[in-house]
Amino acid sequence: MKIIKIFTDRNFNLKLKTQLTASFLIMILCIITVFSFVIYSSVLAILKNQSEELVIRQFRQAEYNIHNVRDQMEKVAELLTTNKDIQSFLDYPSSPSNAERVILANEVIKTFDSILGTYPYAYSLSLYCLSGEALSTTGGSSWYTTRKEEVPFFASELYDNITAKRSGFTWNGDYDFSLFNTADRTYAFTKQEPLMTMARNLNLFGSSSKSAVLVINMKQSDFGTIYTGDWNNKGSQYLINDEGIIVSSLDAGSIGSRVHYAASIDHDRQYGSFAASSDGQTKQITYYRIQGTGWLLINETLETEFIRNTSILKKNISLLMGISIMLAFLLSVYWIYRITRPFTHLVHAMREMEMGKMGVVLDETPSTELGIIGRRFNRMSLSLEDLMEENKKIETEKRQLEMEALQFQINPHFLYNALNTIKWIAMVRKEPGIVDAITTLGNMLRSIYKENSLFTTLQEELAYLENYLKIMNIRYGEGVDVKFDVPEELLSYKIIRFILQPIVENAFVHGMSSISYKGSITISVEKLEEDLYISVADNGKGMKAEKAEEIRAFLKMNLPVNAAHQGSVGLANVNRRIKTQYDVSYGMSIQSEPEQGTTVVIRVPAVR
Secondary structure (H helix, E strand, O other): OOHHHHHHHOOEEEOHHHHHHHHHHHHHHHHHHHHHHHHHHOOHHHHHHHHHHHHHHHHHHHHHHHHHHHHHHHHHHHHHHHHHHHHHHOOOOOOOOOHHHHHHHHHHHHHHHHHHHHHHOOEEEEEEEEOOEEEOOOOOOEEOOOHHHHHHHHHHHHHHHHHHOOOEEEEEEEOOOOHHOOOOOOOOOOOOOEEEEEEEEEEOOOOOOOOEEEEEEHHHHHHHHHOOOOOOOOOOEEEEEOOOEEEEEHHHHHHHOOOOHHHHHOOOOOOEEEEEEEEEEEEEEEEEEEEEEEEEEEEEEEHHHHHHOHHHHHHHHHHHHHHHHHHHHHHHHHHHHHHHHHHHHHHHHHHHHOOOOOOOOOOOOOEEEEEEEEHHHHHHHHOOOOOOHHHHHHHHHHHHHHHHHHHOOOOOOHHHHHHHHHHHHHHHHOOOHHHHHHHHHHHHHHHHOOOOOOEHHHHHHHHHHHHHHHHHHHHOOOOOEEEEEEHHHHOOOEEEEEEEEEHHHHHHHHHHHHOOOOOEEEEEEEEOOOOEEEEEEEOOOOOOHHHHHHHHHHHHHHHOHHHHHOOOHHHHHHHHHHHOOOOOOOOEEEEEEOOEEEEEEEEOOOEO
């Protein structure tokens, strides 16, 4: 009985935990059963042998290609040793000012160019004389110099090794074209491509004192295609020497580096293979010794690729994987769908609530733990809907009361009668300035008291601001220039009443005080997509960055402001009214620079 209680609830229904455990156990058991046969079989060893045989056949073809190219380049070098132009160039006395010397150099370059056109693998041909003269050509560009110090090759270890060897050929893949060029033709911002270099000594017939080094360069990218060819696997191929140094590779960055598995190569065998680990990956390394070169051709294949590309393993895995995936898929879809369907509905309902839809309830509540959560979610959702409706009513009443309190703090009839009396006295005494000020004040009060609506048109709000700014200019000496930049078609749009006056008041009182109230205030409005952007900009003293950031942070908090403490409704209260009425995405932003002025931008929905 206790065991039954562990797996079921009071109604003997399977618990959610039990259902999930059972489904995953079934899937795991099926997958393990299917793959056990493959894991414990000996197929992998057979496949590795087959792959090695395939690679060795390809290696032998690559060996033939390498020998063929090397033989061609060495034959070209042998032919050049007897070339009459080169022999004349070596025999003729060196003189930098001798025009005939330059003509001989051009003849050698022409000979080299004809060879480069015949052998596509050859990239450049160069000749470096013991006297310090040097010439080189790539077929497209060539040069000749008598200044030994301008050619880095003369100071290189490669040049010393070749001249010391005196006979035979030297092959090297560690250098790029900057070594064989003149210093003024090598640019730091130009990437130099690595080269495969073949070099040998050339001697004037009958003289060992007049000699030169002949260099034939091939691009590594071209030389690499000789031994890479069209391989059927996804491995990488490259050449190393007996010390394990990479002498040729299509990956230019690896040339000259030492392979980490060099000690695992059997120097007594012509070819072989072994597994090596690098960077957390296991690779199958196959090597082949190219006779007469001192090079080993390497094929490096990830073991995962090796397994994937093997036909026998591919057939077995395809069949078994198909069966396993089908079983796992069917079981997963059936069980997980049944188990998680209530949870999916619950998540969907919660997302709808996040988007503002209240009163969402779940129609289906199963008899599992998720069913309990669903029923409690329904009760919570309905309670939240009632609470939100009640809060909306309270907020609406509160805003209306705030507006009425703002409008009816002073009896409007008393104010109108008092202002009219003062106006007539001023007219009798012929004081037009006082008459104008009182008339402006009366127009302001009429805008405040004529209606109790929360919204007003942009035209009426701007008219109220114009009267307000006129009063402020009268008060502070009429030195502030006020500009309105409002398209006529936007005047009919509605905004919240009295949200611009506190901003203009700050611009006038705080922005103009330091410049003796002699500046300008610009009020502009524009419509972008579905929103209105109302800007109040002044050229007053502005604010420091710290002060401006403090005000932005306060506005972001959207807290109510103590009017008695602020002395006015204030920026924060205006910002809070906008966010409360519309949405938290609306409100105001402030940009200010010291001695440059301040700009306040209000963003509200464009509503007619």
